[in-house]
Amino acid sequence: MDNFIAARSQMALSLGFHIIFACIGMVMPFFMAVAHYIWLKTGNEVYRDITKAWSKGVAIFFATGAVSGTVLSFELGLLWPKFMEHAGPIFGMPFSLEGTAFFIEAIALGFFLYGWNRFNRWFHWFTGVVVGVSGLVSGILVVAANAWMNSPAGFDYVNGQYLNIDPIKAMFNDAWFSQALHMCVAAFASTGFAVAGIHALMILRKSHVTFHKRAFRISAVFATVAALLQPLSGDISAKDVAKRQPAKLAAMEAHFKTEEKAALILGGIPDEKEKKVNYAIEIPGALSFLAHGNFHAEVTGLDRIPEENHPPVAVTHYAFQVMVGLGTVMMLISVLYYITIWKKKSWLEKRWLLKLFAIATPMGFIAVEAGWTVTEVGRQPWIIYGVMRTAHAVTPMPGIAYSFYIFTAVYISLSCIVAFLLYRQISMVGKLYDHSVETINAI
Amino acid sequence: MLYVVIVYLWAAILLYLLLGGADFGAGIIEFFTSRNNRGRTRRTMYQAIGPVWEANHMWLIITIVILFVGFPKIYATLSVYLHIPLTAMLLGIIARGTAFVFRNYDAVKDDMQKIYNRIFIYSSVITPFFLGIIAASTVSRNVDVTAQDFLPAYIFSWLNWFSVTVGLFTVCICGFLAAGYIIGETDSIEDRQFFARKAKWMIVSAVLCGALVFLASIKENVPLAEWVFGKAPGIFAIAAASLSLPFLWYGLTHGKAIIVRLLGGFEICMILFAVTYRHFPNIVLLKGGGHLSLIEHQGQEKAIVSLAWALLIGSLFILPALGYLMYSFEKKKPREA
Numbered sequence: 001m002d003n004f005i006a007a008r009s010q011m012a013l014s015l016g017f018h019i020i021f022a023c024i025g026m027v028m029p030f031f032m033a034v035a036h037y038i039w040l041k042t043g044n045e046v047y048r049d050i051t052k053a054w055s056k057g058v059a060i061f062f063a064t065g066a067v068s069g070t071v072l073s074f075e076l077g078l079l080w081p082k083f084m085e086h087a088g089p090i091f092g093m094p095f096s097l098e099g100t101a102f103f104i105e106a107i108a109l110g111f112f113l114y115g116w117n118r119f120n121r122w123f124h125w126f127t128g129v130v131v132g133v134s135g136l137v138s139g140i141l142v143v144a145a146n147a148w149m150n151s152p153a154g155f156d157y158v159n160g161q162y163l164n165i166d167p168i169k170a171m172f173n174d175a176w177f178s179q180a181l182h183m184c185v186a187a188f189a190s191t192g193f194a195v196a197g198i199h200a201l202m203i204l205r206k207s208h209v210t211f212h213k214r215a216f217r218i219s220a221v222f223a224t225v226a227a228l229l230q231p232l233s234g235d236i237s238a239k240d241v242a243k244r245q246p247a248k249l250a251a252m253e254a255h256f257k258t259e260e261k262a263a264l265i266l267g268g269i270p271d272e273k274e275k276k277v278n279y280a281i282e283i284p285g286a287l288s289f290l291a292h293g294n295f296h297a298e299v300t301g302l303d304r305i306p307e308e309n310h311p312p313v314a315v316t317h318y319a320f321q322v323m324v325g326l327g328t329v330m331m332l333i334s335v336l337y338y339i340t341i342w343k344k345k346s347w348l349e350k351r352w353l354l355k356l357f358a359i360a361t362p363m364g365f366i367a368v369e370a371g372w373t374v375t376e377v378g379r380q381p382w383i384i385y386g387v388m389r390t391a392h393a394v395t396p397m398p399g400i401a402y403s404f405y406i407f408t409a410v411y412i413s414l415s416c417i418v419a420f421l422l423y424r425q426i427s428m429v430g431k432l433y434d435h436s437v438e439t440i441n442a443i
Numbered sequence: 444m445l446y447v448v449i450v451y452l453w454a455a456i457l458l459y460l461l462l463g464g465a466d467f468g469a470g471i472i473e474f475f476t477s478r479n480n481r482g483r484t485r486r487t488m489y490q491a492i493g494p495v496w497e498a499n500h501m502w503l504i505i506t507i508v509i510l511f512v513g514f515p516k517i518y519a520t521l522s523v524y525l526h527i528p529l530t531a532m533l534l535g536i537i538a539r540g541t542a543f544v545f546r547n548y549d550a551v552k553d554d555m556q557k558i559y560n561r562i563f564i565y566s567s568v569i570t571p572f573f574l575g576i577i578a579a580s581t582v583s584r585n586v587d588v589t590a591q592d593f594l595p596a597y598i599f600s601w602l603n604w605f606s607v608t609v610g611l612f613t614v615c616i617c618g619f620l621a622a623g624y625i626i627g628e629t630d631s632i633e634d635r636q637f638f639a640r641k642a643k644w645m646i647v648s649a650v651l652c653g654a655l656v657f658l659a660s661i662k663e664n665v666p667l668a669e670w671v672f673g674k675a676p677g678i679f680a681i682a683a684a685s686l687s688l689p690f691l692w693y694g695l696t697h698g699k700a701i702i703v704r705l706l707g708g709f710e711i712c713m714i715l716f717a718v719t720y721r722h723f724p725n726i727v728l729l730k731g732g733g734h735l736s737l738i739e740h741q742g743q744e745k746a747i748v749s750l751a752w753a754l755l756i757g758s759l760f761i762l763p764a765l766g767y768l769m770y771s772f773e774k775k776k777p778r779e780a
Contacts, residue, residue: 060548064541066540067537070533074507074522077518078529081519084519085516085519090746095511096509096512096757097753100761103498103505103757104761167749168749395523414541421549424549424551428550
């Protein structure tokens with residue numbers, strides 16, 4: 001395996017692994033805080049049990065996310081030393097702040113996990129909220145650093161030198177807001193759908209129905225609100241990318257030829273040699289509208305971009321289709337859910353609704369991975385867009401392929417163990433968390 | 444502002460060595476405990492480090508962030524030439540962190556626990572061993588930025604007797620820190636004596652390994668003795684560390700947790716000082732007499748200034764919260780549910 005490809009694969013693997021744990025670690029505390037709040041307010045013990053059950057999951061995901069994040073902070077240098085040598089001081093600001101945010105998150109998590117019956121109840125609840133807020137802030141900061149790679153700012157690039165560094169400007173680059181918004185909403189939607197899906201499945205299996213129903217309600221509300229907001233945030237992102245990174249947008253859409261009234265291409269198989277897309281559905285003018293808010297606007301195609309600066313078209317296009325497709329499905333499920341709540345209460349008892357949610361369990365995370373692929377592969381061949389090529393940043397050390405194999409093995413085993421632990425946690429709900437059953441028996 | 448950043452860098456390394464080290468040490472103590480007593484070690488340890496253990500490892504991230512924001516050239520050079528030990532350390536960190544959580548949060552306590560334990564114990568030894576290797580490699584003058592071949596550039600940069608002995612020394616120090624720390628965490632006299640014995644064992648091994656480090660430094664032409672004893676501050680630090688040893692021993696024998704903790708921290712502080720102050724501001728010594736310096740190779744001024752502010756403001760949030768966390772779990776026993 002080529003060293004450069006190995007380094008890219010290892011980075012993609014590490015980020016792809018970390019992103020799931022990071023999302024869960026930053027979103028679940030909010031679910032817990034809601035359940036915890038209801039318990040403190042109503043004294044209904046099911047909610048305390050839900051909070052405790054979820055907190056076990058959070059501890060597992062948080063720890064795995066923390067170590068995979070530690071690994072990433074080293075990997076940036078291990079795999080891309082040239083990049084870090086120049087970029088480190090410029091886009092380091094969000095990382096320094098993230099250090100603080102993450103530290104606070106770890107401290108608050110210590111209070112929360114070990115603080116049952118030790119502290120004032122509301123202080124204990126508050127530490128849970130701090131876990132969520134600082135996790136969210138960490139996420140925003142890290143995405144701001146990534147946004148800088150897409151939209152470099154805060155320095156002058158003169159004759160290969162990086163002069164007049166301004167870390168604050170670099171942090172508030174043009175892409176930070178749209179990317180951070182899209183990622184945060186995605187984290188809520190994906191985690192929400194995953195959690196709601198698992199609880200839906202348990203309800204379908206008629207196991208501890210009261211417990212799972214209440215847990216389902218909380219997670220479903222987060223999931224569906226996020227899924228309904230996500231298309232709006234996606235629109236902001238698309239317009240932003242169209243303005244700043246026309247090559248990425250062209251690759252996402254497999255838009256080879258610059259034209260006015262550009263058509264939106266759904267699906268299809270891009271042929272990079274012939275510069276066309278086979279078997280696609282085309283909606284005339286729609287791409288112009290989505291990118292520039294005007295059906296007649298001109299959309300830059302790959303033909304305006306020098307060949308050596310083209311991102312891989314097929315991968316970016318497929319990933320984009322997957323993300324948008326799954327996003328749409330989740331949005332439709334959400335619409336259905338609100339129709340159910342407001343107009344058709346009886347559907348809540350129907351199995352097909354729960355089945356829909358159960359099927360949607362992995363959708364959010366698949367969409368997150370696809371979206372991450374779009375933004376990373378779509379930026380290629382650049383590591384700092386328009387400034388430094390990824391190939392020039394890679395470590396001179398040969399044999400990265402072996403490191404990639406080792407990390408692949410480690411991450412696959414970890415995923416298996418985490419899945420196994422989660423399965424065990426869920427199957428032990430009756431014994432460990434759901435006290436309502438005992439109460440009923442006792443009566 | 445540069446000096447603010449340097450102080451933070453030094454403090455982060457020291458705190459990682461002390462807190463992270465005690466954390467690694469917990470696994471090391473388990474490693475050197477007979478099978479019958481492992482259950483006890485584990486229980487006491489988990490109570491002691493459970494709430495703070497995530498926070499302990501944040502110091503490593505702070506160190507890394509300071510390096511890549513403030514001193515990118517140093518970070519990049521180390522990342523290239525110490526790639527292999529850094530990767531080994533990372534694998535250790537992954538294995539350890541996950542095994543620790545898995546064993547505590549597996550809903551079913553069955554044979555899987557044995558696997559988690561084994562992974563936790565071995566990675567607790569391997570990780571600080573490689574940390575020691577990395578630290579030693581920065582000053583062993585074997586990092587060769589002109590080397591073209593694989594072996595001299597990526598293997599001999601870190602693999603030599605000096606760094607291996609420093610690795611072993613680090614493992615002993617961590618074990619000592621953990622045993623010393625846990626003494627204050629347990630109420631039973633029997634446990635206290637047990638951990639005091641472990642701590643003494645670790646001190647003896649650390650002193651022996653320290654001697655080995657000096658021998659290896661002669662063999663590898665690392666002028667360690669000159670650095671440590673060449674000037675008054677180094678002699679003073681080492682003398683203070685040595686003179687405090689008997690008191691430490693006394694503290695261990697009589698179960699005085701405060702003495703053990705204070706002196707333990709003091710020892711580590713002195714050792715770190717003695718081995719770093721002589722080449723300051725050079726932090727990495729390269730083959731052929733070159734070096735990487737915290738002053739010559741600092742990042743651009745604006746990056747340093749904003750980093751310093753980020754660290755100062757961050758401390759305002761972190762330190763009180765961390766202090767309260769440690770205080771709470773030290774003093775507050777859980778109320779009955």
